[in-house]
Amino acid sequence: MADDLAYGTVPSFYREVYDIVCPNPADGKVDQDVFIKILVKSSLPKQTLSTIWEAADNKQGYLTRSGLYKALALTALAQQGKPVSEKMLENYGKEELPKPHLGDLSDLRTxxxxxxxxxxxxxxxxxxxxLVALDSVTIDLVPEKKGLLLKHVEYEVKSEFFKSSVMRRYSDFDALYDMLISRYPYRMVPRLPPKKMLGANREFIEGRRRALLRFLTLVVRHPVFHSSDVIRYFLTFQGTDMQHRIKEQFRGTPDEYxxxxxxxxxxxxxxxxxxxQYSNAREHVKRLFASIYQxxxxxxxxxxxxAASASDMLLMAKELNMMGSESQVASTWAMGVNESWPKIKTGLKAISVEFAALADKHSVQGKREDNNVAERIALILDLLQAYKDLGDRLEKGLVKDHQNALAKMGSIKKKKMTATVKGSDHVGEVEQLESRIIEQESQIMTMENRNYFSLHCIQMETQLVHxxxxxxxxxxxxxSKTELQGHxxxxxxxxDTTAKVDTHMTMGLLSSSSS
Known part of the structure; x- marks a missing residue:
């Protein structure tokens, strides 16, 4: 590699760090501020950090790939208590350069x-x-429990980022959803699956578990939500009654704006x-959603x-086995010179096992198509639906509020003009209206700022979709892989089935012809 150092072998760790701090390979520049914050994570003294920077700096305000590699190697030397010197690195020859301790790379990525x-x-x-590196969560059903009146489903929720495991109910997810909508009105919040308690069968419960997993996956991998104290609380609080506790914990907390x-x-x-641009993006997402839905x-x-093929093959195996297991012996009176049936019957029983194997393969394939493909499609559909919902919320909420405020302002100004025309007898009324106008103008200014902030958030959410x-x-x-493997x-x-069929069925036919 052209940007590798002239000495030593570059560890894969160096390249991993470079990919994190320089996500645009075409640019090839490591930002100075990013690099300085990396050095701080090494816990080395300031004087040592300055020495490392001077050795790696190309005086352009950024580092090249080789400059970063050199800095990482020098950092590792300093952490080992060795002199920060490029000559020390030259001694490595073709050996692998030392790896510095910079903490968790996911933290570095953030x-x-x-x-x-x-x-x-x-x-x-x-x-x-x-985004994937931000967190990975799992949701598993726990053994059914009974409440005072009704049975309820409980989930074990695990977070890789927080190294946590907590027990949650559907109502807890519902409370989290409400908190996110309230706290982050200009962000994409995925929909929750329906509650439907009475008469819920196993299939519904499993479908809801998957939907909750998709919901939480999109939430924890949202850059803003990921660092939210609401998410931390939901994924780490070990107490009971989460749906009420989380509302109490964050009651009165203002929204993101x-x-x-x-x-x-x-x-x-x-x-x-x-x-x-937003109008074009909404139309694009609308078309994407329609196609991906199909x-x-x-x-x-x-x-x-x-699944239907698995059922068909299993039924075929059952019928073949039933014919092959028939106890009644066909007589010469019935068969005459055609004595194939005893041989064919034996073959049918042997072949039935292969059709049972075919049923199993079709069943496994159906599960693969569902888990590996359909669930991924459902995940991106949930994301696109959240984007559509965000647009609808803004149209119905913020824009409507702004229009109402402007209409109210117009009404107040009209009243002021009427009172002014009436003269001195209405001085107090005019002053009161002027005060209300100032107050209303302040509210409109806040709404305009909110509108700009919401548009900024929309741009970020659009980029998050991409x-x-x-x-x-x-x-x-x-x-592609699922269908290839299945076929x-x-x-x-x-x-294998054809080989058995050829063996047993051909034997039956030969037996018949030879007689």
Whole structure:
């Protein structure tokens, strides 16, 4: 590699760090601020960090790949108590260079994205790989429990990021959803599956578990939600009655607009053509959703056909075995010179086992199509639906509030003009109306700022959709691999079946012809 060092062998760890801090290979530049924050994670003294920076700096305000590699190697030397010297590195010859201790790389990934975001707030700075690395969650059903009156389903929720395991009920997820909508009104919040308690069968419960997993996966991999104290509380609180505790814990907490450092400068972050771009993005997402929804329907039908084929093969195995196990012996009176039946009957019993194997392969294939392909499609559909819901919320909420405020302002100004015309007898009324106008103008200004902030958030959420669009590539890859594997396995069983059929059925026919 052209940018590798002239000495030593570069460890894969170096390349991993480079990919994190320089996500744009075409650029090839490691930002100075990002690099400095990496050095701080090494816990070395400031003087040592300055020495490392001077050795790696190319005086351009950024580092090249080789500069970063050199800095990582020097950091490792310093952590080992050795001199920070390039000559020390030359002694490595062709040996692998030392690896510094920089903590969890997922933290480094978050830090890198944070710095890039601060430098350019209009760019999300997260790839799909970055989003996946934020957290991985699992949701498993626990043995059924009984409440005082009704049975309820409980889930064990595990988070890789928090290294936590907590017990949650559907009502807890419902409370989390309400908190996210309230706290982050301008962000995509996925829908929850329906509750439906009475008469819920096993299939419904499993479907709801999957939907809750998709919901939580999208939530924990959202850059804003990931760092939220609401999510931390939901994934780590070990007490009971979560649905009420989480509301008490965050009661009175303002929404994102009030707490965001970008809120007051949001107008500067909104490009002039944002409304047009957003309109185009909504139309694009609408078309994507329609097509992917059809893909989901097709894959669901494929899984159903595989399950139906499994059922058909099992029934065929049953009937073949039944014919092969028939106890009644066919007499010469019945067969005459055609004595194939005894041989064929023996063959049918032997062949029935192969059809049972075919049933098993079709069943496994149906589950693969459902789990590997359909679930991935459902995940991206949930994301796109959340984007559509966000647009609907903004149209029905913020825009409507703004229009109402402007109408109210117009009404107040009209009353003021009427009172002014009436003269001195209405001085008090005029002063009161002027006070209300000032108050209303302040509210409208806040609404305008909120509007700009919401448009900025919309741009980030649109970029988040595109960061997750790699799921669609995963869908196509999973479909291809799943069908290839399934057809290979079925082909193998059919070949084994054909060999048995040729052996047993041919024997029966030969027996008949020889007689």
């Amino acid at each position: 830090l890198s994205a944070q710095v890039r975001r601060e430098k350019n707030p209009n760019v999300l700075s997260y790839t799909y790989k970055d 009030v707490t965001s450092p970008l809120a007051l400068s949001a107008k500067e972050l909104v490009p002039m053509d944002t409304q047009m 893909l989901k329907h097709i894959v669901d039908q494929m899984a159903l056909r595989s 960061a997750n669009i790699d799921i669609l590539a995963e869908v196509v890859q999973a479909l 290979k396995e079925l082909t193998q069983v059919w070949e």
